Amino acid sequence: MCGICGKMVFQDTKVDSEQIEKMCSVLAHRGPDGRGVYTAPFIGLGQRRLAIIDLNRNANPPLSNEDGTVWLVYNGEIYNYTSLRAELETKGHRFRTQSDTEVVVHLYEEYGMDSLSRMRGMFAFALWDASRKRLFAARDRLGQKPFFYTVTGKAFIFGSEIKAITADPDVSIEPDCFALDQYLTWQYVPSPWTAFAGIHKLPPGCYVTCSTDGRTEVVRYWSPPAPHKTRQSPEEIQNRLMMLLDESVRLQMISDVPLGAFLSGGVDSAALVAFMAQHSRRPVKTFSIGLEEDEYNELPYARLTAERCGAEHHEFVVRPDAVEVLPLLVQHYNEPFADSSALPTYYVSQMTRPHVTVALSGDGGDESFAGYTRYAWMKRWQSLDVLPGWFRDGITAVPRWLLDPVSWNNTAARLSRGLEMVRSDLMSRYRMEMSIFKPVERRRGYTSRFWAMIQEHSPQENKPLRLPKEPHEDAVDWMMRHDQNFYLPDCLMVKTDVASMANGLEVRSPFLDHRLVEYAASIPSTMKLKGWIGKRIFRNTVADLLPEKILTKPKTGFGIPLRKWFCGRLGEMLQETLLDDRSVRRGLFEPVFIRKLVVEHRSGRRDWSYRLWALLFLELWFREFID
Numbered sequence: 001m002c003g004i005c006g007k008m009v010f011q012d013t014k015v016d017s018e019q020i021e022k023m024c025s026v027l028a029h030r031g032p033d034g035r036g037v038y039t040a041p042f043i044g045l046g047q048r049r050l051a052i053i054d055l056n057r058n059a060n061p062p063l064s065n066e067d068g069t070v071w072l073v074y075n076g077e078i079y080n081y082t083s084l085r086a087e088l089e090t091k092g093h094r095f096r097t098q099s100d101t102e103v104v105v106h107l108y109e110e111y112g113m114d115s116l117s118r119m120r121g122m123f124a125f126a127l128w129d130a131s132r133k134r135l136f137a138a139r140d141r142l143g144q145k146p147f148f149y150t151v152t153g154k155a156f157i158f159g160s161e162i163k164a165i166t167a168d169p170d171v172s173i174e175p176d177c178f179a180l181d182q183y184l185t186w187q188y189v190p191s192p193w194t195a196f197a198g199i200h201k202l203p204p205g206c207y208v209t210c211s212t213d214g215r216t217e218v219v220r221y222w223s224p225p226a227p228h229k230t231r232q233s234p235e236e237i238q239n240r241l242m243m244l245l246d247e248s249v250r251l252q253m254i255s256d257v258p259l260g261a262f263l264s265g266g267v268d269s270a271a272l273v274a275f276m277a278q279h280s281r282r283p284v285k286t287f288s289i290g291l292e293e294d295e296y297n298e299l300p301y302a303r304l305t306a307e308r309c310g311a312e313h314h315e316f317v318v319r320p321d322a323v324e325v326l327p328l329l330v331q332h333y334n335e336p337f338a339d340s341s342a343l344p345t346y347y348v349s350q351m352t353r354p355h356v357t358v359a360l361s362g363d364g365g366d367e368s369f370a371g372y373t374r375y376a377w378m379k380r381w382q383s384l385d386v387l388p389g390w391f392r393d394g395i396t397a398v399p400r401w402l403l404d405p406v407s408w409n410n411t412a413a414r415l416s417r418g419l420e421m422v423r424s425d426l427m428s429r430y431r432m433e434m435s436i437f438k439p440v441e442r443r444r445g446y447t448s449r450f451w452a453m454i455q456e457h458s459p460q461e462n463k464p465l466r467l468p469k470e471p472h473e474d475a476v477d478w479m480m481r482h483d484q485n486f487y488l489p490d491c492l493m494v495k496t497d498v499a500s501m502a503n504g505l506e507v508r509s510p511f512l513d514h515r516l517v518e519y520a521a522s523i524p525s526t527m528k529l530k531g532w533i534g535k536r537i538f539r540n541t542v543a544d545l546l547p548e549k550i551l552t553k554p555k556t557g558f559g560i561p562l563r564k565w566f567c568g569r570l571g572e573m574l575q576e577t578l579l580d581d582r583s584v585r586r587g588l589f590e591p592v593f594i595r596k597l598v599v600e601h602r603s604g605r606r607d608w609s610y611r612l613w614a615l616l617f618l619e620l621w622f623r624e625f626i627d
Contacts, residue, residue, distance in 0.1 A: 002061070003027030003501070004073040005159040006045040006126050007168065008135045010214045015044030023164045024048055029332075030075075030160060030501045038062040038071050042212050043128045043135070047073040052358060052506055053081075054098040055256050063102050065109055066094065069130045072108075074101045075160055076123030076145045077508065079251035084118060108136070113207060116221050120251070120513065124202075126158055135210045141222040141514045142364070143191075143204025143489025146497060150199045156210040162199055162334040166625075172198070175626055177453035180336065180588075182465075184442065184614060185435045187338035188491040190465055192218075195335040195621070197457065204489040222514070224484035226470045226477065230522040237523055238541040241516075245541075248513035249275040249360070257357035260285030262348060262507070263311070265301025267539060267550055268362030268371075272510055273309050274545035276360065283312040285356055289348040290317045291560065298556060304547045316351045318344070322560075322570045330620045332502045338436060338614035339491055340560050345499040353505045363492055364511035366555075367483045368520035369535040370528035373555055374433055375476050379529070381421050381429055382475050392423045416440070426475050430482065431465070436614050445593040476525035484517070562609035563601075571602050574616055583619050 005023040007015050017039045024035050024046040031048025034057065038045045047061040064071045078084070081100035084107060089095070093106040100121075107115040108127055113136060122144035126137040135156060139147045149158040152170050159165045166173055179193040189195050191203040202208055205222035230237065249272060253259060261276060263269050263286040276284045286306050290299035299315055306313035322343060329342055352359055366372050384392065417438065421429050432438065437445065446454075467482045500507040510516075527537040539551050566574055575598055577583060584591050594615065601608040 002050055002073075002075045003030030003048040003160040003164070004046070004075050004124065004126060005164040006043070006073060006135075006157070008043050008128070008156045008210060008212070010154055010156075010212055012041050012212075014041050015039045017044065019168065020044040020046040023159060023167045026163045026167055027160060029504060032504050034060040036061045038064075040071075040128075040130070042133060043071070043130075045071055045073045045126065045128060047075075050357070050504060050506060051257070052077065053100050053254070053256055056097065059097040059099040059101065061101060063097070063099070063105055065105050070105055070109060071128045071130075072101065072105050072125060074104055074123065074125040076121060076125070076140065077252075077506075078103060078119050078121040078123065079248075079254065079513075080118075080120040082254075113209075113221075116207065120515070122508070122512070124160065133212045136207065137202065137209075138207035138221075139202045139204055141205045142224075142484065142512045142517065143493050144497065144509060144512060146494070147202040148194065148199060149202060149208065151210070151214065151216055152198075153214075156214075156216065162194060162196060165199055166196070173626065175622070176457050177450065178457035178459065180618070181442075181446075181454045183336045183338065183618070184437045185431075186465070186486075186491075187436050187610075187614060188494065189335050190486055190490045196625075201490075204485075224481050225518050225521045226473050226481055227518070227522050228472065229524045234527065234537065234540070237527070237537060240519060241538065241541045244513070244516045244519055245271070245510065246275055246278070248510040248516055250279050251513075252360060252508045252510050253279055255358050258285070258355065259358040259360070260287055260352065260356040261360040262286075262352070262362070263288045263302045263305060263313070264362065265298030265305075265550070265553060265556060266362060267535060267542070267546065267553070268365035268511065270302075270305040270362075270546050270550050271538075271542040272360050272362055273305055273311060274542065275510075277309040277311070283310050285314065286311040287314045287348060287352040287355070287359065288316070289344055289351065290315065291344070292317065292319060301550060301553060305550055308547050314351075314355065316348070318347050318351075322565055323573050326570075326573075326616070327620060327624070328502075329499075330617060330624050333494070333498050334625070336614070336618045336621045337494065337498075338610070338617055339495050340562055340610070340613050342495045342499055343560055345495055346502065349500040349503040349505045349507075353503045357504075358506045358508060359500070361496060361507050361509050362511060363496055363507075363509040364488065364517070365535070365538065367480050367488050368511060368517055369538040370476055370480060370525060371534045371555060372483075373532065373534075375479050375529055375534060376532045378426065378429055378433065378479060379475055382426060384422055385425075389423070389425075413438075426469070426478065427467075430479060434487070436610055441611070445589050447587055447590055450588040474525055476529055477521075480525075481521070562613055563607050566601055566609050566612055567604070571598075574598060574612055575602070577619050578612075578615055582623075586619075586622065589615070 017037055020037045027048045031050045033051040034049040036047050045062045062071050062073050078100040081103045085103050088106045122140045124139045124145035124147040148162050157165050157168050174197045176197040179189045179195050183189045191201040206220045208218045210216045261273050288302035290297040469478045496507050578594050597608040600606045
């Protein structure tokens with residue numbers, strides 16, 4: 001795991017190495033074990049290294065082929081690198097290191113851009129092909145590793161974090177108001193946008209090429225599949241899942257540094273630890289975090305799994321000080337990011353790092369096996385679709401018109417959203433379910449000035465979060481695929497990557513092995529979700545490995561007691577930040593709207609905690625990066 005950066009200029013001059021050094025310096029937390037810079041005509045590449053495979057200094061990046069015509073900076077792990085290396089050696093390639101990074105160099109030499117189909121892992125890299133005078137950069141299939149870039153009139157500039165890009169003096173810094181509106185809707189900025197105008201995320205499963213004349217092309221090489229369903233029996237499916245899960249965990253345990261696992265009270269991380277125990281000669285090191293509030297504390301469940309698997313278990317009960325940590329999160333996330341579970345993820349990473357350098361995580365299981373409760377809710381709303389659309393729209397029109405003016409009331413707001421669900425289709429319902437600020441709240445809360453800036457930046461086509469529904473695809477399959485396209489890479493993976501790398505910790509996610517994801521997509525959704533219970537086929541698959549209480553435990557999010565915190569010290573910070581003159585002068589939100597949210601929440605009249613967290617993070621982001 002590392003931090004990468006670089007610059008390709010559109011003229012035959014050597015890139016300033018001091019500029020690349022400066023870009024590298026802001027990524028030091030991502031790579032405390034070493035750094036490297038390569039510059040030549042047209043190109044400058046830099047990398048900070050967190051050494052995981054081949055700890056020898058000779059493996060420090062950037063790495064090249066034998067004649068120096070291909071240079072690579074690389075962030076991630078290729079889990080099948082040993083078999084790829086053996087294949088390449090039979091074709092005459094010679095290696096100077098034992099690293100997976102060098103395998104990528106020779107894989108490109110042999111197969112060019114088709115090399116991506118042979119890689120099994122998580123990665124973001126940039127490769128300079130001097131012979132073709134072309135930069136080739138790619139991101140892994142499910143977006144586990146980040147890649148940001150911008151194209152100016154003079155250069156293509158990239159980095160693992162936006163801070164590395166804005167360290168270049170040629171890059172201007174201004175907010176993208178369309179992206180900020182997306183953030184306030186979804187709690188994150190979706191790919192390919194960022195909160196900074198002109199700076200882009202390379203979407204997951206894509207590569208980008210740039211030539212020295214400035215021509216840039218983004219190409220998708222993989223998408224979450226919507227295949228026809230398997231006709232295998234449940235027993236055959238479970239056997240196949242066991243094999244794929246076991247193989248994924250085994251491959252992702254390869255490491256030259258200490259390795260452990262995040263262990264929550266859920267079935268996903270518990271299953272990973274059980275598989276890890278089967279492949280480890282020593283007790284697996286597991287790490288769990290708990291909060292003082294019982295409803296957010298899963299330590300008793302994590303303890304059950306640790307005891308069952310004979311793990312070397314570490315528990316941490318934290319009393320988070322969000323007032324102190326929130327500004328640090330703003331600095332590390334670079335963009336507004338409203339998933340409040342970033343805070344406990346940061347803490348568990350911080351407390352894990354003194355013990356291990358790599359931790360396996362259960363991220364990705366919900367999106368493949370229908371683990372979210374919202375899937376069951378949406379399936380129930382869909383039962384209304386037997387009624388004609390014109391009929392549903394007609395019977396809800398008058399109640400919606402009457403409720404809209406009073407929708408600030410809790411009961412009225414729920415009724416209003418319920419009526420909207422009745423009249424909507426699946427895609428509109430899911431947008432409503434996933435959004436933080438609902439449409440009526442955005443209409444009332446945004447100033448006319450903000451709306452004008454949103455329209456000014458609004459793209460004419462390819463608007464985000466518009467995933468077509470395939471003809472043979474049912475509602476649950478579509479929602480899982482939607483989350484794999486957007487929520488998983490742009491929210492969950494961002495949360496995990498940033499929080500862990502801020503502490504110099506590599507996190508791997510065996511559930512995101514693309515072969516497992518592709519096979520899981522072929523399993524009928526009826527085998528995954530029944531009633532309110534998700535992951536049925538997965539639970540049956542791992543039933544013999546886990547305690548009964550883990551298998552029957554309801555889904556619990558990795559949350560924090562925001563409602564309570566905003567009534568205490570964090571609430572004072574909220575009021576001082578959102579209601580001061582500096583925030584009001586920004587002119588994005590109606591002051592009456594913001595004050596209403598703050599006052600109603602602090603008085604206990606209504607829970608606005610998720611909206612307030614999003615607004616607070618956004619205002620702190622403006623003060624850190626824009627002002």
